[in-house]
Amino acid sequence: MKAVEIKPDIFWVGAVDWEVRDFHGYVTPRGTSYNNYLIKDKELTLIDAVKRDYSSVTIENIKHIADLSKIVNVVVNHIEPDHASALGDIMRLCPNANIYITEKGKKGLERHFDMSGWKLNVVKTGDTLKTGKYTLTFLETPMLHWPDSMMTYVNEAKLLISQDAFGQHIASASRFDDDFMTCASVSELEDSVIEYYANILMPFGQLIKSKIADVHKLGLDIDMIAPDHGVIWRHSPQKVLNMYMDMANGKSDLSVSIIYDTMWHSTASMALPISQGVTDEGVACKVIKLRATPMSVAIKEFWKSRGSLIGSPTLNNILYPSVAEFLTHLRGLRPKNRIAGAFGSFGWGGGAVKNAYEEFSKMGLETFEPGIQVNYKPDAEDEKKCYEFGREFAKRVKEYHLKF
Numbered sequence: 001m002k003a004v005e006i007k008p009d010i011f012w013v014g015a016v017d018w019e020v021r022d023f024h025g026y027v028t029p030r031g032t033s034y035n036n037y038l039i040k041d042k043e044l045t046l047i048d049a050v051k052r053d054y055s056s057v058t059i060e061n062i063k064h065i066a067d068l069s070k071i072v073n074v075v076v077n078h079i080e081p082d083h084a085s086a087l088g089d090i091m092r093l094c095p096n097a098n099i100y101i102t103e104k105g106k107k108g109l110e111r112h113f114d115m116s117g118w119k120l121n122v123v124k125t126g127d128t129l130k131t132g133k134y135t136l137t138f139l140e141t142p143m144l145h146w147p148d149s150m151m152t153y154v155n156e157a158k159l160l161i162s163q164d165a166f167g168q169h170i171a172s173a174s175r176f177d178d179d180f181m182t183c184a185s186v187s188e189l190e191d192s193v194i195e196y197y198a199n200i201l202m203p204f205g206q207l208i209k210s211k212i213a214d215v216h217k218l219g220l221d222i223d224m225i226a227p228d229h230g231v232i233w234r235h236s237p238q239k240v241l242n243m244y245m246d247m248a249n250g251k252s253d254l255s256v257s258i259i260y261d262t263m264w265h266s267t268a269s270m271a272l273p274i275s276q277g278v279t280d281e282g283v284a285c286k287v288i289k290l291r292a293t294p295m296s297v298a299i300k301e302f303w304k305s306r307g308s309l310i311g312s313p314t315l316n317n318i319l320y321p322s323v324a325e326f327l328t329h330l331r332g333l334r335p336k337n338r339i340a341g342a343f344g345s346f347g348w349g350g351g352a353v354k355n356a357y358e359e360f361s362k363m364g365l366e367t368f369e370p371g372i373q374v375n376y377k378p379d380a381e382d383e384k385k386c387y388e389f390g391r392e393f394a395k396r397v398k399e400y401h402l403k404f
């Protein structure tokens, strides 16, 4: 895709990755984009690079606007390779440019590049850089989502270049939210934001709240948010800010996700009457089989629901591997303000349901206990018990949801 002017003399010069379906383990059915931006001002300024596979794409995009050797400033908001691995190729073409980066970013960059001759300028929150008619203000956002992370605000354009935050894994010919919504739906865009947040930013809710407060404290008036992935928020920047505040405050749907795996269909046979019990209690319910669902989608569904029931058969006295993998992944994301319970079938010793509760306890989740277990295969009586388990869980979820 060619360069696009997003504000007067400020251009998107990134690359659209239509092909990626596995983004370091995060399934990306819609692909993604690596966004970076060029400010054509008295001092030509590049903000962020792209993934190295796309060095030539961004270099071509920049060349259509300006001579790369004339770049005076390069801002590096984030050093993760999807945004910084093309930096070496770019710096070869503008070796005299000044790089603006956080202290942690500088240390990380040293591990990736031979930076001899590079002019590095360490910046902190509130530092500014005048490029001509535009002024850039830097805002450190450590652990959102790496220690080096920062954002760049272009004062006169009221433009926040937000690196990963507010991004979505979407490959599209549309550069802007409003354009995207003419060929897709609002819910598709919102769902992409939620999935991205759940899989990348879930652990950082408190930090997100404090950084949004910093934005207000600094008096930054935001008219457009340009993330490093997906579409640019031209039409509804406030909407995505509100969505982030809601998610950081633990907002969820009053719904239940039943996330399970099964060996010989016994645990699956428990999931169905459980889901009927939940539904009959008036709570919306989704049933998700782990090996049939990408991990990132299962994580998103867990995050969207106030309550989840995790189903696992016992294999060799412990959790079934796909369920263990899901719970390990979830634990790293440090979910909050959610309630969980467990169910599953076993042949002889059991162990999976107990293990699931141990995992919930490590995560500090509210739990619904005891879980429910069935020996070998549920009979009619077991199915009734599963149905009641679903109903009781739904009642508890409704009570718990009132706290938020």
Ligand code: FEO
Pocket: 078, 080, 082, 083, 145, 146, 164, 228, 229
């Ligand atoms: Fe899109 Fe943290 O990289």
